[in-house]
Amino acid sequence: MPDSILTKRLRALPSIDTLLRTREAATLRDEVGAERLTAFARAVTDELREELRSSPETDLTSDDGEREALLAEAARRLMLAVERERAKGLRRVINATGVVLHTNLGRAPLSEAARRAVAREAAGYCTLEYDTETGARGRRGARAEALLAELTGAEEALVVNNCAAAALLVLTALARAGETVVSRGELVEIGGDFRVPDVMAQSGTTMIEVGTTNRTRLSDYEHAINERTRLLMRVHPSNYRIVGFTSTPALEELARVAHEHGLLLYEDAGSGALIDLAPHGLSGEPVVRDSIAQGADVVTFSGDKLLGSAQAGLVVGRREVIERLRRHPLYRALRADKLALAALEATLEAYRRGEAAREVPTLAMLSATRADIEERVRSFAERLRSRLDPNTLNFLIIDGASAVGGGSAPTTHPPTALIALTHTTFSADALEQRLRQQTPPVVARILDDRLVLDLRTVAESEEDELLETLSLLQKITSC
Numbered sequence: 001m002p003d004s005i006l007t008k009r010l011r012a013l014p015s016i017d018t019l020l021r022t023r024e025a026a027t028l029r030d031e032v033g034a035e036r037l038t039a040f041a042r043a044v045t046d047e048l049r050e051e052l053r054s055s056p057e058t059d060l061t062s063d064d065g066e067r068e069a070l071l072a073e074a075a076r077r078l079m080l081a082v083e084r085e086r087a088k089g090l091r092r093v094i095n096a097t098g099v100v101l102h103t104n105l106g107r108a109p110l111s112e113a114a115r116r117a118v119a120r121e122a123a124g125y126c127t128l129e130y131d132t133e134t135g136a137r138g139r140r141g142a143r144a145e146a147l148l149a150e151l152t153g154a155e156e157a158l159v160v161n162n163c164a165a166a167a168l169l170v171l172t173a174l175a176r177a178g179e180t181v182v183s184r185g186e187l188v189e190i191g192g193d194f195r196v197p198d199v200m201a202q203s204g205t206t207m208i209e210v211g212t213t214n215r216t217r218l219s220d221y222e223h224a225i226n227e228r229t230r231l232l233m234r235v236h237p238s239n240y241r242i243v244g245f246t247s248t249p250a251l252e253e254l255a256r257v258a259h260e261h262g263l264l265l266y267e268d269a270g271s272g273a274l275i276d277l278a279p280h281g282l283s284g285e286p287v288v289r290d291s292i293a294q295g296a297d298v299v300t301f302s303g304d305k306l307l308g309s310a311q312a313g314l315v316v317g318r319r320e321v322i323e324r325l326r327r328h329p330l331y332r333a334l335r336a337d338k339l340a341l342a343a344l345e346a347t348l349e350a351y352r353r354g355e356a357a358r359e360v361p362t363l364a365m366l367s368a369t370r371a372d373i374e375e376r377v378r379s380f381a382e383r384l385r386s387r388l389d390p391n392t393l394n395f396l397i398i399d400g401a402s403a404v405g406g407g408s409a410p411t412t413h414p415p416t417a418l419i420a421l422t423h424t425t426f427s428a429d430a431l432e433q434r435l436r437q438q439t440p441p442v443v444a445r446i447l448d449d450r451l452v453l454d455l456r457t458v459a460e461s462e463e464d465e466l467l468e469t470l471s472l473l474q475k476i477t478s479c
């Protein structure tokens with residue numbers, strides 16, 4: 001572009017002040033603050049200037065027209081820049097993937113009671129470590145821990161930040177500078193960053209692997225025991241299953257051997273269910289109460305997996321073992337916060353009332369049968385049909401499978417009914433992208449080149465919003 005034309009165009013570029021005086025800027029000022037907005041305006045005008053310098057456009061028809069067009073474009077980009085930054089924060093999403101414990105989407109959604117407890121009891125000042133009866137210092141987590149002990153039949157319980165923290169605390173406090181015996185078939189990795197051998201190394205215990213990947217006998221553990229041994233460890237293979245020619249000793253047998261040698265048996269149950277989930281379609285998940293009854297001295301599990309509450313690491317077991325953990329300096333670094341404890345207490349209360357299956361969303365979602373979901377899908381589809389133009393966006397109801405997720409029950413695929421969306425011009429990838437860029441973002445799955453929505457993980461209270469977003473999708477994609 002000749003220099004004179006470039007100079008002319010650059011002169012038409014709005015100043016930062018002009019941009020800050022637009023209606024768009026005014027609507028953003030309260031949200032982002034004057035200083036940050038000025039920084040955004042500077043970045044937007046810098047970007048436009050660079051584009052003008054490198055664009056091969058010809059001379060302008062009118063200076064005023066160019067000025068106006070550039071200002072409108074700058075204002076549009078200012079809105080977009082703020083929107084993009086906002087999207088990076090923690091936001092509510094609609095999970096239409098059918099993956100119940102979606103780790104990237106925050107695992108378990110909280111029950112109504114848990115949400116209320118977080119907002120009403122814990123968000124402000126609360127009795128986190130305060131006893132209103134005596135006016136003296138109280139014990140953090142006391143109520144949740146009492147409920148956990150009661151629900152699992154354990155003598156005592158302790159709550160920390162997550163199950164990885166619980167495992168680190170147990171191994172450090174009970175087996176540091178000694179040996180921990182574990183089967184080669186149980187060296188699990190969860191989500192790429194929790195690996196049993198790494199946690200062992202970090203805790204300072206020496207991992208003694210016994211048996212083989214598919215078969216480990218009681219005698220393998222017995223042969224490994226010596227004067228340095230501190231723990232026998234059993235790990236629930238949360239996210240994988242070894243099938244075929246396999247064997248592993250029962251927990252009771254391991255407990256007997258551990259106790260005969262004056263050792264402790266530790267089970268990392270991972271997803272750990274508080275109740276038998278077989279009636280909810282999940283078999284093979286260890287029930288923590290059974291592990292305690294079978295002689296485990298200490299059991300750890302997550303608060304936000306099958307239990308269906310906040311992120312927490314739950315430790316239950318024998319009184320003297322739990323007290324050793326509570327006194328260890330690591331506990332101070334790994335303890336749970338008040339928001340998680342409030343949610344956990346409320347969720348555990350539902351279990352104690354015997355109402356968990358009805359009140360805890362993850363259990364209700366897992367229990368939903370194909371027929372339950374199909375009924376919801378049919379009435380949703382009817383409302384959807386009246387809003388969509390079948391010549392643009394079309395859909396079918398198809399059979400499919402949901403997933404438990406969160407490194408739990410990898411072989412369970414609850415049958416479901418899916419809404420499969422197709423667009424006359426846009427690909428499934430393009431639809432998926434547009435859906436997750438809405439407010440709130442809708443996260444869906446792609447299956448055989450179709451975008452599929454699974455209502456199993458969509459709350460009934462979110463259906464109107466989902467409907468609204470899908471109709472909007474049609475408008476966005478068709479212009």
Ligand SMILES: *Cc1c(COP(=O)(O)O)cnc(C)c1O
Binds near residue numbers: 164236406
């Ligand atoms: C999930 C899991 C963990 C880690 O739990 P977080 O709560 O995610 O820290 C540890 N051990 C096992 C066996 C698990 O399944």
